[in-house]
Amino acid sequence: MRSADIENQNPRQLSRPKSRTGDRAGALRKHHLLRLVALAVLLTLTGLTVVQVQPAAAQERVERKSFLQLLFGGGQSSKKREEAPAAARTSRVNKAPSRRSIAPPPEPVVEKLENARKILVVGDFLANGTADGLTEAFAQAPGVVVVERTNGSSGLVRDDYYNWPEQARSIFKEVQPSIVVVQLGSNDRQQLVVAGSREPVRSPSWIAEYERRIRLLIDALGGAKTPLLWVGLPAFKSPSMTTDIVALNGVIRKQVEMAGGEFIDIWDGFVDEDGKFIYTGSDINGQQVRLRGSDGIIVTKAGRRKIAFYAEKSIRRLLGDAANEGVTVLDTANFPEIFMPPAPGENQAAIQRTLPVAMTDPALDGGSALLAEMPATAGLVRSPRDQLVLDGVLPAPPEGRVDNFAWPPDSP
Structure with missing residues (x-):
């Protein structure tokens, strides 16, 4: 094609491809x-x-x-990470701060004496926790053993399920306790059969029958011959349940005190200042801890220890020295060394320590008599005290004082 023909063509025709295949x-x-x-x-x-396909010989470990x-590279393979210097990894581990708390060493197990005093704990699921708390409280006391005989679902109402007056008699005979601790009643918010008819909770017939069963249980546990500590019931999350528990505590307290026992009131330890149920409160050390479970019924470990703390005070008072941890009895073998000063005629150089000043020491103040033996000094003018005691005359009040009633006032 000639150059003139190329110049006369359309520019779009020049840029168009020559074939449709392109x-x-x-x-x-x-x-x-x-x-x-x-x-x-x-x-x-x-x-x-994307999984990178590798030959069979190199597919020992597939890299993803x-x-x-x-597309852009990057990323360190696990093989290279494994080949990292062990010293570097060790240094990083050593430099990392340790956040793991160090648990205190366990207390040594104290062997109980053969003639240790026994504390029998009976009742329902709350009594089971109280027994755990008492076991912890007297763990270091060799002269005290806590014996737990509880039934979590029991009570005084359903004697067809577990008859406490009958069972307690055989339990007491087996254990022969020095103190009996009872905590019962949490499962008794139900109808009670009286003379063949079902009585509602807290009705007069219900309360009369419940009091009779309390007396039977106390008699089965030794009556007035064995110290009885009946631990009261705490508040619960349900308002209706709490109302019934308040009434039960009143009924139990009355019967226990009439039988010569001691009712341990724990109510204030599980409510706030307004008397309402609380999940969290003070433990035996005054620290804020969780006392109750999320259901408002179960008692936590700190709560169980707190309930036991109320009974622990009375138990220590009743047991005396047997409840003390590590009691040391002084005898001729372990008497402390007592320093005896030498007699006046002995060598004073043998004294190894400074002696206290005696009351009869003549060199105390340069005199040889006590203060009471000294004659009283005679005064020419009696003091206001002497005038009041000896003569019965009050001293004249000074001018301007409120008890100066002179009129007209003395002129200066």
Whole structure:
């Protein structure tokens, strides 16, 4: 084609490809490129990874890399991480601060004496926790043993399930305790059968029958011959249950005191200043801890120890020295050394320590008599005290004082 003909052609004709095969190939390349870009975006958004295929000989450990790592590189293989210097890893471990709390060493187990005093704990699930708390309280007392005989689902109402007056008699005969601790009544908020008819909770017939069963239980546990500590019931989350528990505590307190026992009131330890149920309160050390479970019924370990603390004071008072930990009895073998000063005629140089000044020491103040033996000095003018004691005359009040009633006032 001649140059003149080329100049006369349309510019669009010059830029157009010469064949349709080239147009189709370019469109396919653009289409594949768009598909690759869309796939990359999709993999990035969904977080999928591409598994790099390796030969069979090298597939001991398959490495999983993301699409971005395959595209741009990066990432350290596990094999390289394993080949990291052990010294560097050790230094990093040593430099990391340790947040693990160090538990205190366990207390040594104290062997109980053969003639140790026994504390019998009976009752329901609350009594079981009280027994645990008392066991912890007297763990270091060799002269005290806590014996637990409880039934978690028992009470005084359902004697067909567990008859406490009958069971307590055989238990008391077996254990032969020095003190009996009872905590019962949490499961007794139900009807009671009296003379073949069911009586509602806290009705007059219900209360009369419940009091009779309390007296039977006290008699089965030794009556007035054995010290009885009846631990009261705490508040509960349910308001209706708490109302019934208040009434039960009053009924139990009356019968226990009439039988010569001691009622341990723990109510204030599990309510706030307004008398409402609390989950968290003070433990035996005054620290704020969780006392009750999420259901408002179960008592935590700190709560059980707190209940036992109320009974512990009375138990220590009743047992005396047997309840003290590490009691040392003085005898001729372990008397402390007592310094005896030498007699006046002995060598004073043998004295190894300074002696206290004696009351009869003549060199105390240069005199040889006590103050009471000294004659009183005679005064020419009696003091206001002497005038009041000897003569019965009050001294004249000074001018301007409120008790000076002279009129007209003395002129200066």
